[in-house]
Amino acid sequence: MVSRVELFALIRRDARVEGLSVRALAERHGVHRRTVRQALGPAVPPLRKTPARSSPVTGPLREAMDGMLRADLDAPRKQRHTAHRIWERLVDEHDATIAYRTVSKYVARRRPEIVLEARNRASVMDGFVPQTHLPGQDAEVDFAEVWVNVGGVDTKCFLFTLRMSFSGKAIHRVYSSQGQEAFFAGHVAAFTELGGVPAGEIRYDNLSSAVRRVCFGRSRLETDKWVLFKSAYGLTSFYCMPGKEGAHEKGGVEGEGGRFRRRWFVPVPKIPDISGLAGINDRLAAADRAEDARHIDQRTATIGQNFALEAPLLAPLPVDEFDIALTTTPRVDRYARITVRQALYSVPARLIGQTVRAKLDAEELVVLHGSEEVARHPRVTTKGGQHLVLDHYLEVLAGKPGALRGATALVHARQKGWFTATHDAFWAAARAKHGDQAGTRLLIEVLLLHRRMRHAHVIAGIRVTLEAGSVSPDVVAIEARKHAAAAGEPSATEEPLQPRRSRSKVVSLPERRRDPDLPADSRPAPSVAAYDQLLHNTPKKGNAS
Structure with missing residues (x-):
């Protein structure tokens, strides 16, 4: 043709x-x-005119549809018209006989035109302006969602990213939440890895960890602890505009989170429990160093080469370490639990009714009573979640052995692998021989051995005891010590006690005699002459009766 x-x-x-x-x-x-x-006229053919086609159905309804789309410009993002909703309103309010497909095609074409018209009226030209950043000055921070398989269950975690604007050098850490403690921990890890603090501005979203209230324009009311943290590290914060209007203001870190997630979180990492995030963070630190050899855009220098230029220009780290942990003083309830950030944690039952001090950081909770550490738990991020340790309830269970079977702490101990099938076998044998209550108390005595002996040694001791047909906790302790000695390891979980030295001076007999300040010793010298008579009564060889 x-x-x-x-x-x-x-x-x-x-x-x-x-x-x-x-x-x-x-x-x-x-x-x-x-x-x-x-x-025969100009050599270039004239453009063909598109014939104006009549729209007898859509024409009368265009003004109504445009009005709905213009109203969406000021409506909340999640309450704007869909094509289906516009079609429903046309049918209900205008008695229109129009196909949904016709409305859908019109809305798909007309919506971006209306948005563009609104921007033109506001004299806002859509586009991007290239930026130049000075070495060691600016950075961007953001959280991105990632999924980690924790104990066979896909769990949502949060990837903290701090990206230097000049070199593109980025530090990544993953946490179980994006709370204030994780926000601070990510900064500390990033500054430590970089060897300094950006001397210019760091750009942020309006995270609740940092901002209490978004005011007019870029004014913000910041949280007290964030103000203290900024003061300690000498940070200058810059907050982006809320919503889509501010997304481009830190576009580098927005894209970096997705790129890094696709590169280093595919396939989905697998860990046995939430404490395994520490191992993932070690791998992420190695990945950050490996990415120093990567080129960004069309740059001739690598990330590592550019960062080498800006590393000497970073502000120094503070001399004093800032305590990022949240410190609270909860009271222990009658179930030997404390509540921190709407999660429940167990403490030794002897502290029921007392007030303790809890320090919560990004991944761990440490409980102190006075200066003594009494409990340590992984952080629970679900509202109303619990982390209970069976060892904290053993004294109570010794008096109430029937409560062990349904104890929540026992369920948690099984899930963590601390209470093993070997424990169950000992419990069944003890109950078969001595009854439920007495047999459970014997199990509790065995569980108490874990406080002063290694877990593997106690398990080995239980197995040998069961093979011998015994259910005695004393036999378990003896066999556990034997197993530890055979392995060349100490049987106790704690350091052995050192003998206490006496403050009094020990004086030997010769020194006493040479000391002129002491009175003379008038006692006769020791003698064994009185025992010589026994020599005469010693029977001769071969005459013993």
Whole structure:
């Protein structure tokens, strides 16, 4: 099929070579004489006019549909019109007989045009402006969602990213929450890895960890602890505008979170429990160092080479370490639990009714009573979640052995693998021989051995005791010590007690005699002469009766 350009070229050639008339040219090429006259004019064919088509169904409804789309410009993002909702309103409010597909096609074409018209009226041109950042000055911070398989369950975690604007050097850490403690911990890890603090501005979203209230423009009311943290590290914060209007203001870290997630979190990492995030963070630190060899965009230098230029220009780290942990003083309830950030944690039962001190950081809770550490738990991020340790309830269970079977702490101990099938076998054998209550108390005595002996040694001791047909806790302790000695390891979980030295001076007998300040010793010298008579009564060899 001949194109329009080729047709015009043939007509012009025939007119020039053969001198044919307009009518003859029209008959030869099978076109209208108007087309021949167009071809004999300018060499470039004129553009075809698109015929105006009538829309008897859509035409009367365009104003109504445009009004709904313009109203969406000021509506909340999650309460804007969909094409289906517009179609429903046309049918209900305008008695329109129009197909949904027709409305859908119109909305898809018209919505971006209305948005563009609104921006033009506001004199806002859509586009991006290239930026230049000085070395060691600016950085960007953001959280991105990632999924980690924790004990066979896919769990949502949060990837903290701090990215230097000049070099593109980024530090990544993953946490179980994006609370204030994780926010601070990510900064500390990033500054430590970088060897300094950005001397310029760090750009942030309006995270609740840092901002209490978003005021007019870029004014913000910051949380007290964030103000203290900024003061300790000498940070200058810059807050982006809320919503889509501010997303481009830290576009580097926005894209970095997704890119890093696709590169280093595919396939989904697997860990046995939430404490395994520490191992993932070790791998992320190695990944950050490996990415120093990567090129960004069309830059000739690598990330590592550019960061080497800005590393000496970073502000120094503070001399004093800032305590990022949240410190509270909860009271222990009658179930030997404390509540921290709407989660429950167990403490030794002897502390029921007392007030303790709890320090919560990004991944761990440490409980102190006075200066003594009494409990340590992984952080629980679910509201109303619990982390209970069976060892904290053993004294109570010794008096209430029937409560062990349904104890929540026992369920947790099984899930963590601390209470093993070997424990269950000992418990069953003890109950079969001594009854439920007495047998459970014997199990509790065995569980108490874990406080002063290693877990593996106690398990080995239980197995040997069961093989011997015994359920005695004393036999378990003896066999556990034997197992530890055979392995060349100490049987106790704690350091052995050192003998206490006496403060009084021990004086030997010769030194006492040489001391002129002491009175003379008038006692006779010791003698064994009185025992010589026993020598005469010693029976001779072969005469023993």
